[in-house]
Amino acid sequence: MANIVVIEDHPPVLKLLSTLCRSQGHEVMAFDNGRAGLDAIREMNPDVVLVDRRLGDIDGLDVVRDAREASPATRFVMVSACSETRDIVTAIRRGACDYVTKPFQAEEIHSAVDRALTEPANPPPTSRQKLIILCPKKAA
Secondary structure (H helix, E strand, O other): OOEEEEEOOOHHHHHHHHHHHHHOOOEEEEEOOHHHHHHHHHHHOOOEEEEEOEOOOOEHHHHHHHHHHHOOOOEEEEEEOOOOHHHHHHHHHHOEEEEEEOOOOHHHHHHHHHHHHHOOOOOOOOOOOOOOOOOOOOOO
């Protein structure tokens, strides 16, 4: 189906994300550090990249920014334990098309990958564009 790069520095999460993508029939290349993942993105031009927000060697936001320049058609999904609005907005501005918070359910990853593969690629918003993020209400 699609070529997916997964970049995550925590081995159990790297394995889980890779397994979830493979279970949907995708080809997956997994990297435990940002620099190796970034090099692979530049070489492969994958369809989708799942990238951790906080990697040991490089910030996941920088991976998205730098990789978008090298591979503009690639779609990026940020995966992070951080759910602060500021981080989500920054990820979207840098070029991520989706943001999944840890801990996540398998269906959240499947849905994020499906959306990344089906929605048209749009460039990240410029500094003059408004970015509106709609958050669903949680049940009380």
